[in-house]
Amino acid sequence: MARTCRAAIVPEPGAPLEIRDVEIPELVSGSALMKVANAGVCGTDVHLWHGRLAGVPYPLILGHEVVGTIESVKPGGIQDLDGNEIQEGDRVAFHDVVDTCYSCWYCLVAKAPTKCPNRFVYGITLDSTKWPFLIGGYSEYMYLKPRTQIMKIPDHVSFDDAIFAGCALPTAVHAVTRSPIRWGSSVAVQGAGPVGLMLVILAKINGARTITAIDQAPDRLKMAKTLGATHTLNIQETSLEERSDFLRDISEGHGPDIVYEATGNALAVPEGIELVREGGTYTICGQYTDSGTVEVNPHYMNRKHLDIRTVWGSETTHVYQALRTIGDNCDRFAFKDLVTHKFSLADAQSALEVQQKQESIKAVIQPNE
Ligand SMILES: [Zn+2]
Ligand SMILES: [Zn+2]
Known part of the structure; x- marks a missing residue:
């Protein structure tokens, strides 16, 4: 048998x-x-x-x-x-x-x-x-x-x-090889779940100057801090405008060089496009499954001269x-x-x-x- x-x-x-x-x-x-x-x-x-x-x-x-x-x-x-x-x-x-x-x-x-x-x-x-x-x-x-x-x-x-x-870590490694962090980079990570936290660790190992984790769960943000995030932003406690202003304030008025998306929520994407600096890189790796459709303005992306990447598997x-x-x-x-x-x-x-x-x-x- x-x-x-x-x-x-x-x-x-x-x-x-x-x-x-x-x-x-x-x-x-x-x-x-x-x-x-x-x-x-x-x-x-x-x-x-x-x-x-x-x-x-x-x-x-x-x-x-x-x-x-x-x-x-x-x-x-x-x-x-x-x-x-x-x-x-x-x-x-x-x-x-x-x-x-x-x-x-x-x-x-x-x-x-x-x-x-x-x-x-x-x-x-x-x-x-x-x-x-x-x-x-x-x-x-x-x-x-x-x-x-x-x-x-x-x-x-x-x-x-x-x-x-x-x-979680292979996804983060893949994301970082698609848009490399450099020494002194200013980085923001949307989503402090496992993939986002792995991105925080890789940013730390790679010498990022500022690493801001963005999430709504206080325990996840606390963990991000423990792992090397220099700043955290709770989306329940701040408006998009406040988050954008904060990220510019900590980077001499420019905004983050790289924003990584690791949320699994489609609404994060227009926000990431807003947060990343002019001429910066936005890398999406948290939309592996279909979480719906959102509105974005292509002219805004074009005008910002963005480098937009995605990572599959x-x-x-x-x-x-x-x-x-x-x-x-x-x-x-x-x-x-x-x-x-x-x-x-x-x-x-x-x-x-x-x-x-x-x-x-x-x-x-x-x-x-
Ligand atoms: Zn998985
Ligand atoms: Zn093949």
């Missing part, structure tokens, strides 16, 4: 999660079975639960930011990017995107591999009714398909630290750099303190609800606790 494990499944958009038994498939060459330690609950998961991203197959096993321990692997089967063999008992993270083909026009000519039409994302676009079934982290085990980029977590890095290499290099960044900096920045809520698999529904109400900074599901 086939072995099974328990997984939390979204049966259809908007429906409550169900705990079901799912088959654990036999390993094929190059694949590995991972016992899930932490599955991060991403803002994107809440949107996926409500069906706000096209092309997602239901029933769905959520969970694209996942760390755990290798339960089984065929000997000699997998090497990490540094050439080390992946073995049973290794603590690992992995790039949630698999099957980027590196042979299509997007991969090779446009050099935009996150737009490769052949790629699949664990916990988002893989079909849980088809082999290998265990395709999301809200599950006791995950099946890592051949060609998944598996990375060892350094010994001194805890699973709570490493969870940020799953999604992440590449293996961003995940690799994220894990290295955590390893090099977890003594200086307490990544693990951002894990504010932990849930069992049976409570996965509550985890989504806590994330939806933004009561957590980072909630994780621990299916084997």
